Amino acid sequence: METRVVVTGMGAVTPLGNDVPTTWDGLVAGRCGVGRITLFDAEAMGISVTIAAEVKDLDPDEILGRRAARRSDRFTVFAVVAAREAVQHAAIELDDDVKLRAGVVVGTGIGGVSSLLNNHDTFTASGPRRVSPFMVPMMMPNAASAAVSIDLQVKGPNMCVATACATGTNAIGEAGEMIRRGVADVMICGGSEAVIVPVSLAAFANMGALSTRNDEPTRASRPFDANRDGFIVGEGGGVVVLESLEHAQRRGAHIHAELVGYGATSDAFHITAPDENGAGAAEAMRLAISGMEPEQVDYINAHGTSTILNDAMESKAIRQVFGDHADSLAISSIKSMTGHLVGAAGAVEAIACVKSLETGWVPPTINYETPDPKCDLDYVPNEAKKLDPQIVISNSFGFGGHNGCLAFRRWEE
Numbered sequence: 241m242e243t244r245v246v247v248t249g250m251g252a253v254t255p256l257g258n259d260v261p262t263t264w265d266g267l268v269a270g271r272c273g274v275g276r277i278t279l280f281d282a283e284a285m286g287i288s289v290t291i292a293a294e295v296k297d298l299d300p301d302e303i304l305g306r307r308a309a310r311r312s313d314r315f316t317v318f319a320v321v322a323a324r325e326a327v328q329h330a331a332i333e334l335d336d337d338v339k340l341r342a343g344v345v346v347g348t349g350i351g352g353v354s355s356l357l358n359n360h361d362t363f364t365a366s367g368p369r370r371v372s373p374f375m376v377p378m379m380m381p382n383a384a385s386a387a388v389s390i391d392l393q394v395k396g397p398n399m400c401v402a403t404a405c406a407t408g409t410n411a412i413g414e415a416g417e418m419i420r421r422g423v424a425d426v427m428i429c430g431g432s433e434a435v436i437v438p439v440s441l442a443a444f445a446n447m448g449a450l451s452t453r454n455d456e457p458t459r460a461s462r463p464f465d466a467n468r469d470g471f472i473v474g475e476g477g478g479v480v481v482l483e484s485l486e487h488a489q490r491r492g493a494h495i496h497a498e499l500v501g502y503g504a505t506s507d508a509f510h511i512t513a514p515d516e517n518g519a520g521a522a523e524a525m526r527l528a529i530s531g532m533e534p535e536q537v538d539y540i541n542a543h544g545t546s547t548i549l550n551d552a553m554e555s556k557a558i559r560q561v562f563g564d565h566a567d568s569l570a571i572s573s574i575k576s577m578t579g580h581l582v583g584a585a586g587a588v589e590a591i592a593c594v595k596s597l598e599t600g601w602v603p604p605t606i607n608y609e610t611p612d613p614k615c616d617l618d619y620v621p622n623e624a625k626k627l628d629p630q631i632v633i634s635n636s637f638g639f640g641g642h643n644g645c646l647a648f649r650r651w652e653e
Contacts, residue, residue, distance in 0.1 A: 242420065243419060243420045243422065243484050243485070243486070244484070244485035244498060245416045245419050245420060245482050245483070245484060245485070245498065245499045246482070246483055246484075246485050246488050246493075246495045246496075246497070246498050246499065246651065247480050247481070247482060247495070247496045247497045247498070247499060247594050247648070248329075248330040248332065248481050248482070248483050248488050248493045248494065248495060248496065249325075249326040249327060249328070249329040249330025249331075249332065249480065249481030249496075250325070250326055250329055250478075250479070250480050250481070250496065250591045250594060250595075251321070251322035251323060251324065251325030251326030251327075251328075251329060251430075251477075251478070251479045251480075252322050252325070252476065252477065252478045252479070252587075252588055252591055253295055253298065253318045253321050253322050253476045253477045253478075254273065254295065254474075254476040254478075254578050254581070254588055255273025255274070255293035255294055255295060255296070255474055255475070255476060255577075255578050255579060256271060256273045256577060256578060258295070258296075258297065258298055258321065259325055260325065260329070260591060260595070263588070263591075264591075264592070264595045264599075266577065267574055267577060267578075267592060267595075267603040267624075268599075268601050268603055268624045269624075270577065270603075270604050270606045270622060270623065270624065271577060272457075272458040272459075272461075272576070272577050272606060272607075273293045273294075273296075273474070273577060273578055273579065274291055274292065274293045274457045274458055274460055274461060274472050274474075274577075274579055275291065275292075275293075275294070275457045275458070276290060276291055276457060277290055277291060277292045277294065277436065277441075278294060279292075279294060279436055279437075280437075280438055282438065282441060285438055285442075287438060287441055287442050287445060288445045288452060289441060289444075289445040289450045289451070289452060289454065289473075290454045291451075291453070291454055291457040291460060291472065292436045292441070292472060292473045292474065292475075292579065293461075293472055293473070293474035293475070293578055293579025293580075293581075294436060294474075294475060295318065295475050295476055298317070298318075298321070300312065300314070300317045303317060303320065303321055304317065304320065311374045311377075311378065312378065312383070312387065313351070313352030313354060313355045313378045313379065313383060313434065314352075314354055314434035314475070315348055315351065315352060315383075315384055315432045315433055315434035315475075315477070315583075316352070316378070316383045316384045316387045316432070318384075318432045318433075318434060318475070318476055318477030318584070319346050319384035319385075319387065319388055319430075319432035319477045319479065320384075320387055320388060320391050321477065322430060322432070322477040322478055322479040322587075323344075323346070323388040323391065323392060323428055323430075323479045324391070324392075325479075326428060326430075326479040326480055326481045327392060327428065327481060329481070330481040330483075330493065331493065331494070332426065332481065332483075332491070332493065334392060334393065334394060338425070338426060339393055339394050339395050339396075340395055340396065341396055341424055341425040341426065342392075342394040342395070342396050342424060342425065342426035342427070342428065343394065343396030343397035343398060343399075343415070343418060343423075343424045343426070343427050343428070344385050344388050344389045344392075344394060344396075344397070344398045344399070344427070344428045344429065345385065345397070345398075345399045345400070345401060345411045345412075345414055345415040345418070345427060345428075345429040346384045346385040346388050346400065346411060346428070346429065346430055346431065346432060346479065347381075347385070347400050347401030347402055347403070347407035347408065347410065347411040347430075347431045347432075347583055348381050348384060348400065348402060348407060348431060348432055348433055348582075348583040348584075349402065349403075349404045349405060349407050349431075349433055349435070349582040349583030349638070350381075350433065350435050350440070350582065350583065351379060351380060351381035351383065351402075352378045352379035352380065352381075352383055352434075353379070353434075353435055353437055353439075353440055354434060354437045355372075355375055355378035355379040356375070356379040357437060357438075357439060359371050359372055359375040359379075381400050381402050382399075382400035384400070384432045384477075385398055385399060385400045386398065388428060388479075392428065394426075394428065396423070396424045396426075396427075397418055397423060397424055397427075399414075401414060401431075402583070403638050403640065403642040403644070404582070404583070404638030404639040404640055404642055405543070405545075405580065405582055405583070405585055405586070405636060405637060405638035405639065405642075406504075406586060406636040406637060406638035406642040406643060406644040407431045407433075407582070407583035407584075407585075407586060407636075407638065408430055408431030408478055408581075408583060408584055408585055408586030408587030408588065408589070408590065408636065409586030409587070409589075409590065409634060409635075409636035409644035409645065409646055410504060410586070410636075410642070410644045411429045411430055411431055411586075411587065412429050412430060412480060412482070412499070412502075412586070412587060412590055412646060413502035413503075413504060413644060413646055414429075415427035415428075415429035415482055416429075416482055416499045416502060417502065419482060419483070419484050425483060425484050425487040426481065426482070426483050426487065427481070427482045427483075428479060428480075428481055429479065429480060429482060429587075430477065430478045430479035430480055430584070430587030430590075431477065431478060431581075431583040431584040431585070431586060431587040432476070432477035432478075432583060432584050433474075433475055433476065433477070433581055433582040433583040433584045433585075434475045435473060435475065435582055436473055436474075436475050440473070441473060444473060447512070448470070449470050449471060449512075449547060450470040450471060450472065450473065451468075451469050451470040451471065451472055451546065452469060452470070453469065458607075459607050460472055460546075460607075461546045461575055461576045461577075461579060461580075461607060462546055462576060462606075462607035462608060462609070463542065463544035463545065463546045463551055463573035463575060463576050463605050463608075463619070464542075464544060464551045464555070464573065464605060464608060464612060464615040464617075464619045465546075465607060465608050465609055465610055465611075465612065466610040466611060466612035466615075467609070467610050468546045468547065468548065468551065468612075469546075469548075470546060470547055471545040471546050471547055471575065471579070471580040472546070472575075472579035472580060473579060473580060473582075474575075474578050474579025474580050474581040474582070474585075475581060475582075475584070476578070476581045476584045476588060477584050477587070477588075478581075478584050478586075478587030478588035478589075478590070478591050479587060480587065480590060480591060480594070482499060485498075495651045496594050496597075496598055496651065497593075497594040497597045497598070497648045497649065497650060497651050498648065498649045498651055499646065499647070499648055500532075500631070500647050500648065500649045501527070501528035501529055501530060501531075501532070501633075501645075501646070501647030502527070502528055502644075502645070502646055502647070503523065503524035503525060503526065503527025503528035503530075503643075503644070503645040504524060504527070504642075504643065504644050504645075505520045505521075505523045505524045505527070505643045506520060506640075506641045506642060506643065507519075507520040507521075507641030507643065508520075508641055509641050510641065511639060511640060511641075512639050513549060514549055514550055514553045514637060514641075515553070515641070516549065516552070516553050516556075517553075517556070518553045518554070518556040518557030518560060519557075519560075520641060520643045521553065521554060521557035521635065521637055521643050522557040522558075522560040522561050523643070524635070524643040524644060524645040525557065525558070525561045525633060525635065525645045526561055527645070528633055528645035528646060528647040529561075529631075529633065529647050532631065532647075534561060534562045534563065534565050535565045536630070536631050537562070537565075537569065537631050537632070537633055537647075538569070538570065538627060538629035538630055538631060538632060539569065539570045539571070539572075539593075539596060539602050539627060539629040539632040539633075540558065540569055540570070540571045540572075540632070540633050540634075540635065541572065541573075541574065541589045541590075541592055541593050541596075541632065541633070541634040541635070542554055542558075542571050542572065542573045542605075542619075542635055543573070543575075543585075543635045543636050543637045544571075544572070544573025544575055544576070544605065544619075545573075545575060545580055546573070546575060546576070550637065551612075551614075551615050552612070552614040552615060553637075554635065554637070555614060555615040555616065555617055556614075558571065558617060559617075566617055567617070567618070568618075569617065569618065570602050570618055570620050570625055570627055570629075571605075571617050571618060571619050571620065572602055572603055572604055572605045572619055572620040573605050573619070574588070574589060574592055574603050576604075576605050576606045576607055576608075577603070577606055585636060586634065586636035586644060586646075589634045589636070590634050590646055590648070592634075593632045593633075593634045593646070593648050594648055596627075596629055596632055597629060597630075597632060597648060597649070597650040597651070598650075600626055600627060600628040600629070601624050601625070601626055601627070602620055602624060602625050602627050602629065602632075603620070603624050604620045604621065604622050604623050604624050604625070605619040605620055605621060605622070606622055607622075608621035608622055629650070630649065630650050631647060631648070631649050631650070632647070632648050633645055633646065633647045633648075634646045634648075
């Protein structure tokens with residue numbers, strides 16, 4: 241008999257708040273976390289984009305202690321904060337026996353880029369002897385997964401997934417598969433990202449991937465709208481605790497939802513552009529809902545980046561999978577409020593899916609004003625909708641052609 245996998249805990253650090261309740265309240269209210277960049281002066285540097293979705297009011301020294309904070313990249317701090325909240329939310333006691341059967345899969349799209357750049361500046365200005373000996377463990381992509389494992393003292397599988405914007409979704413999906421294979425009872429999984437740094441911002445801007453609505457920060461991210469002009473760089477972390485149903489029930493855990501499906505495919509098309517026919521994205525969705533009827537799905541948390549190509553492709557892929565039922569689906573992109581959290585996006589969006597199942601609300605796509613003929617579905621414009629969904633899916637599509645989809649079902653005792 242197949243092992244069932246359930247969600248028992250959630251943690252998040254986002255531009256809307258530094259925990260899940262604050263983030264969720266912001267999403268349902270349609271609050272936007274995008275604003276002028278405060279981490280550096282983008283305008284003075286000559287960067288064409290000066291807005292982003294930053295995490296606010298988070299003190300790494302207070303969280304990790306000053307010494308450990310100085311040896312941790314910002315993306316690692318986000319992961320540790322989110323993991324601590326998720327484990328506390330799960331009310332799980334990580335005793336010696338549990339720790340041996342508990343693992344970590346926390347991914348990132350880019351990793352400790354600020355640590356690399358800061359040390360490069362030091363090298364250029366002061367020479368090689370001034371480069372930090374902690375640079376490598378700060379910048380390496382697996383730093384966050386390692387830090388979470390060390391912080392929580394869990395000793396099962398420990399891995400880092402790096403599939404660009406699909407990272408958080410793939411991390412949760414692969415962690416669920418580890419439980420199904422029987423190599424762990426508990427998995428702490430998700431994604432983290434901190435790429436609001438000058439060179440990354442400039443690179444994304446020069447690609448033409450970012451919105452240039454510098455004078456309208458809260459109106460800049462507008463997924464599926466005809467006047468969308470690019471995504472907004474965001475940062476943050478999202479972590480969920482997955483358990484086998486047997487393990488969760490044995491300890492009397494509160495179950496928030498069941499992870500009932502996972503699909504992962506590749507476009508095999510282009511390093512940054514999506515395949516416009518949507519075939520890879522559609523197949524990821526089909527895999528995630530394998531064994532279900534498409535009509536059972538009530539809500540899709542879309543990848544919805546606010547770029548011309550991605551939103552049209554995703555809309556086309558949804559129609560391929562769901563046919564006439566696509567017109568009955570509620571579809572929304574929380575990137576309209578959080579910006580694009582890159583490697584953390586899929587994890588935070590998975591949390592939004594679970595909260596939708598728990599509360600009956602689906603968050604809106606804000607800034608939706610002008611319909612696009614190529615995006616002709618119900619994108620829950622501007623106001624949250626009371627829907628009481630039973631099955632929801634979450635899409636993530638990343639540079640490199642990585643496609644991931646998770647399916648969650650409402651938990652009924």
